[in-house]
Amino acid sequence: MNDYKLLTPGPLTTTKSVKEEMLKDRCTWDDDYKSITQTIRKQLLQLAQVNEATYTAVLMQGSGSFVVESVLTTAIGEKDKVLIITNGAYGERIVEMAQVMRLSHVVYSVPYDEQPSPTEVQAILEADVAITHVAMVHCETTTGILNSIEEIGQVVKSFDKTWIVDAMSSFGGVPMNIAALQIDYLISSANKCIQGVPGFGFVIAKMEELQKCQGQARSVALDLYSQWQAMNVDGKWRFTSPTHVVAAFAKALEELLTEGGVETRYKRYLHNNRLLRTRLNAAGFKAYITEVWQSPIITTFLFPYDGFSFTHFYEEVKKAGFVLYPGKLTDMDTFRVGNIGDIHEADIQVLCDVIENYMAVTSNEN
Ligand SMILES: *Cc1c(COP(=O)(O)O)cnc(C)c1O
Numbered sequence: 001m002n003d004y005k006l007l008t009p010g011p012l013t014t015t016k017s018v019k020e021e022m023l024k025d026r027c028t029w030d031d032d033y034k035s036i037t038q039t040i041r042k043q044l045l046q047l048a049q050v051n052e053a054t055y056t057a058v059l060m061q062g063s064g065s066f067v068v069e070s071v072l073t074t075a076i077g078e079k080d081k082v083l084i085i086t087n088g089a090y091g092e093r094i095v096e097m098a099q100v101m102r103l104s105h106v107v108y109s110v111p112y113d114e115q116p117s118p119t120e121v122q123a124i125l126e127a128d129v130a131i132t133h134v135a136m137v138h139c140e141t142t143t144g145i146l147n148s149i150e151e152i153g154q155v156v157k158s159f160d161k162t163w164i165v166d167a168m169s170s171f172g173g174v175p176m177n178i179a180a181l182q183i184d185y186l187i188s189s190a191n192k193c194i195q196g197v198p199g200f201g202f203v204i205a206k207m208e209e210l211q212k213c214q215g216q217a218r219s220v221a222l223d224l225y226s227q228w229q230a231m232n233v234d235g236k237w238r239f240t241s242p243t244h245v246v247a248a249f250a251k252a253l254e255e256l257l258t259e260g261g262v263e264t265r266y267k268r269y270l271h272n273n274r275l276l277r278t279r280l281n282a283a284g285f286k287a288y289i290t291e292v293w294q295s296p297i298i299t300t301f302l303f304p305y306d307g308f309s310f311t312h313f314y315e316e317v318k319k320a321g322f323v324l325y326p327g328k329l330t331d332m333d334t335f336r337v338g339n340i341g342d343i344h345e346a347d348i349q350v351l352c353d354v355i356e357n358y359m360a361v362t363s364n365e366n
Pocket of ligand 1: 009010063064065066090137139140141166167168169189
């Protein structure tokens with residue numbers, strides 16, 4: 001198998017040094033390992049621009065969805081009701097979780113290429129006083145749209161509701177001050193913008209909120225409160241932790257800081273995303289999301305002409321060393337290009353050369 005560059009939203013292309021951390025075996029109850037966990041927790045709070053007096057970081061085994069489920073089951077009690085705002089598949093996944101968990105919930109859904117309206121959220125909260133929690137995705141990885149957690153969050157907090165944000169594909173790649181954004185639970189995972197490998201996720205929680213959740217989870221393994229209590233003692237995870245992944249993540253965090261922190265990484269992502277959009281637009285590919293709402297993370301492109309074969313295109317681009325991502329829209333033919341991970345301007349330039357060349361050759365054939 002060749003070493004492809006993954007232009008996907010995670011798992012993504014990681015550095016060799018991050019991968020090399022996984023060549024050692026580590027012991028879960030040894031202090032050396034537990035201190036890695038504690039350092040990670042501290043550094044996550046720093047990235048979130050919050051302090052240990054009011055916020056805590058809790059790590060949880062599993063992929064990102066496990067951690068979303070963990071927050072829902074732990075934070076939302078039997079007498080509570082959650083408003084779920086959706087404009088993509090990841091928001092819809094939260095709805096599915098709420099259904100399966102039999103959480104009392106209401107959905108406010110807008111088309112995939114539109115932003116949820118703060119005025120509408122306000123009207124819903126005014127009309128339904130039973131709502132206690134509001135959940136929304138930040139970067140909807142389905143399309144690449146970046147939802148306004150500032151505007152919606154202000155409305156949510158003006159009604160004093162608990163504010164849950166799935167920032168899976170944006171945290172670490174888009175600067176955020178969690179306290180200023182008044183987020184109560186922010187969820188993300190190891191294999192997105194922090195550029196680690198998959199195996200666990202994490203929650204940055206307002207302690208005052210998490211403190212209220214003892215005994216509330218209807219799950220043992222996904223009980224975020226119990227995980228927090230155990231981890232708070234000395235960094236020990238309750239059940240077997242993904243030791244190799246945790247070590248790789250610690251290295252990835254170190255490399256994020258060396259790169260210059262979240263702000264610098266954001267600039268790299270933004271630059272590469274704009275370059276990608278500009279060059280592909282010139283080559284005949286229209287982006288699905290309007291530029292002002294486009295995240296610097298992942299972009300959805302429409303098929304450029306009738307009869308375009310994504311399978312053929314994908315294989316040709318793969319031969320050149322890049323793996324693209326299929327689209328996730330049901331009513332339109334699209335594909336996606338992610339630009340997070342250890343991907344640099346030179347990679348995007350080569351990718352765009354390859355795609356331009358593909359278009360030149362295939363349109364000659366047409
Ligand atoms: C990646 C992602 C998730 C989690 O997906 P998993 O496949 O469970 O890791 C959740 N929400 C968003 C917005 C994501 O991008």
